[in-house]
Amino acid sequence: MRHILRLTTPLPAILAALAGCANPGPAAAPRVVALEARFGDMARARGSAVPLAGGLALTAAHVVDEASLREELCRLGRWPAEAAPYLAGLALRGADGVAVPATRVRLGRSTFSRQGCDLAYRDGQDLALLRPAAALAEAGVAVCAADPLPGQWVEAFSAGRAVRGRMAGEAAEAEAANGRYAVLALRLEAGDSGGGVFDAASGCLLGIVSMRDPAAPGHSWLVRTAVIRAFLAAE
Numbered sequence: 001m002r003h004i005l006r007l008t009t010p011l012p013a014i015l016a017a018l019a020g021c022a023n024p025g026p027a028a029a030p031r032v033v034a035l036e037a038r039f040g041d042m043a044r045a046r047g048s049a050v051p052l053a054g055g056l057a058l059t060a061a062h063v064v065d066e067a068s069l070r071e072e073l074c075r076l077g078r079w080p081a082e083a084a085p086y087l088a089g090l091a092l093r094g095a096d097g098v099a100v101p102a103t104r105v106r107l108g109r110s111t112f113s114r115q116g117c118d119l120a121y122r123d124g125q126d127l128a129l130l131r132p133a134a135a136l137a138e139a140g141v142a143v144c145a146a147d148p149l150p151g152q153w154v155e156a157f158s159a160g161r162a163v164r165g166r167m168a169g170e171a172a173e174a175e176a177a178n179g180r181y182a183v184l185a186l187r188l189e190a191g192d193s194g195g196g197v198f199d200a201a202s203g204c205l206l207g208i209v210s211m212r213d214p215a216a217p218g219h220s221w222l223v224r225t226a227v228i229r230a231f232l233a234a235e
Helices: 066-075 225-233
Strands: 033-039 043-051 057-059 087-093 099-107 110-113 118-121 128-132 153-158 161-172 180-184 196-199 205-212 220-223
Touching: 043 153, 043 205, 057 205, 066 110, 066 118, 087 128, 153 205, 180 205, 205 225
Parallel strands: none
Antiparallel strands: 033 043, 033 087, 043 057, 057 128, 087 099, 099 128, 110 118, 153 161, 153 196, 161 180, 180 220, 196 205, 205 220
């Protein structure tokens, strides 16, 4: 699985950005916040997070999960001989520029195959629930009641950009236990991981940005609405 992650301070001479998607779009009110995860003293990963109604925030698990570093070390032939560093800190930064510390509440369950160095999440739950240490300036959003439909207009937000696109159906992981993802007909960029995709009409949350479509350039995979609702219901 190739996730849309931006590592800003590489592990010594090894960590490159994994993948990503998006072109500059129309100005819009921010619905996401920037996220930075610090792993030991060796690496920092940047992505986005979506504030939820109720005070928590949602992002893609691989942005804040040590497993994503293990995946990259494996691809470089350095894991398991070299252990991935543990998460040392999280910070969320909204439009007001204030950095708010955060903690992980829960992660989707990751699976890792040393053969092929592939990271995946059971049931497509590439999701992490975060608890900010203080209230965020951005208003929390509600999750949509149903999955997006093919052709539906949506707005994709990550820290610093907003773009419009159309949904393009679904795609499945190679292993059925790892679920299905909604497909957005839009290429996003490294660092967009954890950003939100919203219904263009109502503004409710339809998906969380996970990865580029490995088989279709210009398309991206999103954690589906139904998967988000199931993940949050387990809290």
